Amino acid sequence: MAKTFKGGVHPPEAKVTAELAISGxxxxxxxxxxxxxxxxxxxxxxxxxxxxxLVGTKIAEADGFISVPVHASVSGxxxxxxxxxxxxxxxxxxxxxxxxxKNEWIDLSDWHDLTDAxxxxxxxxxxxxxxxxxxxxxxxxxxxxxxxxxxxxxxxILNGAECEPxxxxxxxxxxxxxxxxxxxxxxxxxxxxxxxxCIGIERNKPDAIQKMNEALGGENAIExxxxxxxxPQGAEKQLIKAITGREVPCGGLPMDVGCLVQNVGTxxxxxxxxxxxxxxxxxxxxxxxxxxxxxxxFLVRIGTTFAHVVDKAGGMTEDCAKVIMGGPMMxxxxxxxxxxxxxxxxxxxxxxxxxxSLEEPGPCLRCGACVDHCPMRLxxxxxxxxxxxGHVKAAESYGLMDCMECGVCAYVCxxxxxxxxxxxxxxxxxxxxxxxxxxxxx
Amino acid sequence: xxxxxxxxxxxxRQDLNIRGVMYAVVIALIPxxxxxxxxxxxxxxxxxxxxxxxxIATEAICQKATRRAITISDxxxxxxxxxxxxxxxxxxxxxxxxxxxxxAIAIAKIPFGGLxxxxxxPALAGRAFLLASWPVYMTAAWTAPSRGTLxxxxxxxxxxxxxxxxxxxxxxxxxxxxxxEMSRANSYLAELYSSASLKNLFFGNVGGCIGETSVILLxxxxxxxxxxxxxxxxxxxxxxxxxxxxxxxxxGKGLFHGYPLFHVxxxxxxxxxFFMATDMxxxxxxxxxxxxxxxxxxxxxxxxxxxxGYPEGVSYSILxxxxxxxxxxxxxxxxxxxxxxxx
Ligand code: SF4
Ligand code: SF4
Numbered sequence: 056m057a058k059t060f061k062g063g064v065h066p067p068e069a070k071v072t073a074e075l076a077i078s079g080x081x082x083x084x085x086x087x088x089x090x091x092x093x094x095x096x097x098x099x100x101x102x103x104x105x106x107x108x109l110v111g112t113k114i115a116e117a118d119g120f121i122s123v124p125v126h127a128s129v130s131g132x133x134x135x136x137x138x139x140x141x142x143x144x145x146x147x148x149x150x151x152x153x154x155x156x157k158n159e160w161i162d163l164s165d166w167h168d169l170t171d172a173x174x175x176x177x178x179x180x181x182x183x184x185x186x187x188x189x190x191x192x193x194x195x196x197x198x199x200x201x202x203x204x205x206x207x208x209x210x211x212i213l214n215g216a217e218c219e220p221x222x223x224x225x226x227x228x229x230x231x232x233x234x235x236x237x238x239x240x241x242x243x244x245x246x247x248x249x250x251x252x253c254i255g256i257e258r259n260k261p262d263a264i265q266k267m268n269e270a271l272g273g274e275n276a277i278e279x280x281x282x283x284x285x286x287p288q289g290a291e292k293q294l295i296k297a298i299t300g301r302e303v304p305c306g307g308l309p310m311d312v313g314c315l316v317q318n319v320g321t322x323x324x325x326x327x328x329x330x331x332x333x334x335x336x337x338x339x340x341x342x343x344x345x346x347x348x349x350x351x352x353f354l355v356r357i358g359t360t361f362a363h364v365v366d367k368a369g370g371m372t373e374d375c376a377k378v379i380m381g382g383p384m385m386x387x388x389x390x391x392x393x394x395x396x397x398x399x400x401x402x403x404x405x406x407x408x409x410x411x412s413l414e415e416p417g418p419c420l421r422c423g424a425c426v427d428h429c430p431m432r433l434x435x436x437x438x439x440x441x442x443x444x445g446h447v448k449a450a451e452s453y454g455l456m457d458c459m460e461c462g463v464c465a466y467v468c469x470x471x472x473x474x475x476x477x478x479x480x481x482x483x484x485x486x487x488x489x490x491x492x493x494x495x496x497x
Numbered sequence: 498x499x500x501x502x503x504x505x506x507x508x509x510r511q512d513l514n515i516r517g518v519m520y521a522v523v524i525a526l527i528p529x530x531x532x533x534x535x536x537x538x539x540x541x542x543x544x545x546x547x548x549x550x551x552x553i554a555t556e557a558i559c560q561k562a563t564r565r566a567i568t569i570s571d572x573x574x575x576x577x578x579x580x581x582x583x584x585x586x587x588x589x590x591x592x593x594x595x596x597x598x599x600x601a602i603a604i605a606k607i608p609f610g611g612l613x614x615x616x617x618x619p620a621l622a623g624r625a626f627l628l629a630s631w632p633v634y635m636t637a638a639w640t641a642p643s644r645g646t647l648x649x650x651x652x653x654x655x656x657x658x659x660x661x662x663x664x665x666x667x668x669x670x671x672x673x674x675x676x677x678e679m680s681r682a683n684s685y686l687a688e689l690y691s692s693a694s695l696k697n698l699f700f701g702n703v704g705g706c707i708g709e710t711s712v713i714l715l716x717x718x719x720x721x722x723x724x725x726x727x728x729x730x731x732x733x734x735x736x737x738x739x740x741x742x743x744x745x746x747x748x749g750k751g752l753f754h755g756y757p758l759f760h761v762x763x764x765x766x767x768x769x770x771f772f773m774a775t776d777m778x779x780x781x782x783x784x785x786x787x788x789x790x791x792x793x794x795x796x797x798x799x800x801x802x803x804x805x806g807y808p809e810g811v812s813y814s815i816l817x818x819x820x821x822x823x824x825x826x827x828x829x830x831x832x833x834x835x836x837x838x839x840x
Contacts, residue, residue: 304837432834476505
C-alpha cells in the first residue's frame with residue numbers, strides 16, 4: 056500500500072505537462088528582482104542605479120539570520136530600485152535591471168567543489184547562493200540546515216509529491232536530474248548528521264519513482280517511497296506522517312520530531328550552488344491551465360515578468376479568468392501579469408472561466424465534508440463561522456492557528472464557503488494581537 | 498482580455514453545490530414516493546404534492562415578507578415537503594399536509610435563519626406539530642395497502658405492525674393477563690415475526706405512513722446517496738444497529754428474546770435512519786458525533802417502542818437528538834494532527 060495520511064482530496068490532476076522536457080525561454084529585456092522573496096527580513100540593496108551587473112552578481116545582502124542575499128539574473132545595468140508589483144499582493148521594493156542581452160556570468164572558473172566541505176562551510180555557501188525552499192514557502196534553506204542546540208534530525212525527506220494539480224516542475228527535475236537531486240540530499244543528510252533519507256513521490260509519477268530508484272542503485276541510507284495520489288500529500292506535516300508515522304506537534308516544527316523536509320528542487324539548487332558556485336538566479340516552473348495556449352516546463356530567470364513567461368510559452372486564450380502563482384489549490388491569484396517570477400514561483404497557472412468557481416458562498420449545510428477531509432483534522436466550518444462572527448479567540452480554540460491553508464475544506468464545500476480567506480483574516484488578527492501583547496510585556 | 502479575477506484560494510472547487518446535494522436527496526426519495534403511490538393510491542401522490550407546494554410557497558412568502566433572497570430553487574423546501582408527506586398516514590384530510598408544511602417552514606425553519614440554521618428537522622417538526630394538534634388523524638387515518646392488510650398479517654387487520662406489536666407486548670408484560678389472552682398475544686407475535694410478514698415489511702405491503710413502508714425502495718435511494726457520498730454510513734448504521742441490539746436484548750420476555758429484524762424493518766426506522774437522522778443541518782458534523790447521534794436515536798426509538806405510549810418513536814427520537822447536536826459536536830471534536838493528550 057502506498058503511504059498516505061488521513062483526510063485530503065483528489066482534485067483532477069491535470070498534469071498535462073508531465074511529458075514535456077524542461078526548456079529554456081528567451082531571456083527578458085528587463086527583470087524585476089524583489090528584495091523580499093523569502094520568509095523573513097527583506098534583503099538590503101548593495102548596488103546603485105546605473106551600476107553594471109553580471110548574472111550572479113550579488114545585488115542585495117541578507118538582513119539578519121532569517122534572510123538571504125539576492126543576485127542579478129541577467130547581465131546589464133541597474134535601472135531603478137523602487138516599489139514594483141509583487142506576486143504576494145501589494146507592491147514591494149525591487150531592483151530593476153535592464154539586460155544587455157549578453158547573458159554574461161560572474162566568473163566561477165576557480166570555484167572549488169564544496170560538496171565535501173564542512174557543514175558550516177556548506178551552510179554558508181547555501182546561504183550565500185540565496186537558496187530558499189523552492190516548493191513555494193520560500194523559507195531560507197540555511198536556517199533549516201541549522202537546527203538549534205538540542206534538536207537532532209535523523210530523517211531528511213525530499214518532497215517530490217507535487218500534489219497540486221497542473222504543476223510538473225518537480226516531476227521533470229526528478230526525471231532529468233536525479234543524480235544531482237540525490238547528491239543534494241546526501242549533502243543535507245551529512246550537514247545534519249541524519250541517518251535516513253527519503254524521497255516521497257506520488258504514485259502518479261511512476262517514471263520518476265523508477266528514475267530515482269535507478270539513480271540510487273543500492274544505497275541503504277536513502278529510500279524512494281511511493282505515496283498515494285492525494286492532495287495535500289506534499290504538505291510538510293502530512294508528508295512526515297505518511298513516511299515516518301510521526302506527528303509534528305501542534306505549533307511545532309518538523310525538527311521537533313527529528314525530521315527535515317526539503318523540496319526536490321531545493322536539493323537540486325543546493326547541489327548546483329556547492330558544486331559550481333551557482334547562485335539562485337533561475338528556477339524551473341510549469342506554465343499550464345486551460346487558458347494557456349501552450350503549456351510547458353521552463354527554466355526561467357528570477358525577476359522575469361509573468362507577461363514575458365506567458366508570452367514566450369505561447370500566450371493565453373481569450374477566456375483566461377485567473378492567473379495563479381503556484382497551483383490552483385494554494386496558489387495566489389494575480390491581478391496583473393506585470394509581477395515577476397520569484398524564488399518561490401513553482402508555476403504560473405492560467406485558469407479559464409469554466410475552471411474557476413464564481414458561485415457565491417451560501418449557508419453552511421453542516422454537511423461535514425470539510426471536517427471529513429481536513430488533513431489537519433480541524434472543524435473548518437466552525438472556525439470559518441467563528442471568524443466571520445468576529446469570535447477570533449473562540450476560533451483559535453478550534454485550531455485556527457493549526458490550519459495550513461491547504462484549501463481542502465473550501466474545495467469540497469457544497470456551499471462554496473471561503474474558509475481559507477476567513478482563516479487568513481482570523482490568523483492575521485491573532486498575529487496582530489500577539490504582537491501587541493508581546494510589546495506590552497517587553 | 499477581461500480583467501483578471503482575484504479571489505481567495507483554492508481557485509478550483511468541486512462541482513457539487515447546495516442544489517446538487519438537495520436534488521440528489523430528492524432523487525433518492527423518488528423510489529419510495531412511487532412505492533407510496535403504488536401501495537396507497539393516488540391519494541398519496543396528492544398529499545406529497547400538497548405538502549411540497551405548500552412548503553415551497555411558504556418559504557417564498559416568508560422570504561419575500563422578510564426581504565430576504567428567495568432560495569426556493571435550492572430544493573431544501575421540496576425535501577421538507579416530501580419528507581413531511583412521507584411521514585403522514587395516507588388517510589389524512591388534504592388540508593393536514595398543508596398545515597404541516599406551513600408549520601415546518603414558517604415556524605421551524607425560517608425564523609431561525611433559514612437553511613443551515615434550523616435546529617430541528619423541519620419535516621419532523623411539522624409532523625410533531627400535527628401529531629400534537631390532530632392526534633386522531635395522525636394515529637388512526639391508516640389505509641391498508643391496495644394488495645394487503647394494514648398489519649401485513651391475517652389474524653388481525655386493524656392496526657399497523659408496530660401497533661399490533663404494542664398491543665401484544667402490553668398483554669405479555671402485564672402480570673394480570675389471562676392465559677388465553679397470553680396465547681393470543683403470542684400467536685400475534687408469531688405471525689408478525691413470520692417470514693411472510695417480514696417479507697411484507699421488506700417490500701412495503703403493509704400499512705403505515707406514505708413513504709416509510711417499503712424498506713427495499715428506501716434502501717435503493719439510500720444506496721444512491723451513499724455511493725454519491727452525500728450521506729455517510731455512520732448515522733444510519735449506528736442508529737439501526739442500536740435499535741437491533743436493544744430490541745433483541747429487551748424486546749421479548751426475558752433478556753435476549755426480542756426479534757430485532759422485525760423492529761428494523763417495521764415503522765419508520767429505515768426512512769428515519771437514512772433520510773431524516775442524516776439531515777445535514779440537524780445532525781453532527783464530526784465523525785464521532787455522528788455515531789453518538791445515531792446511538793442516541795436508537796436508544797430513544799427503542800425506549801419509545803417498547804415502553805412509551807406510542808407504537809413508534811422514530812420522529813420524536815430524532816427531534817430530541819437534534820437538540821443535542823451542538824453539545825455532541827462540541828465534545829466530539831476530532832483530535833487535531835499533532836495534538837497530544839485527549840483523543
Ligand atoms: S481548515 Fe485549514 S488545514 Fe483544514 S482543510 Fe481547511 S485549509 Fe486545510
Ligand atoms: S463543507 Fe461547507 S457546508 Fe459542509 S460543513 Fe463544511 S462549511 Fe458547512
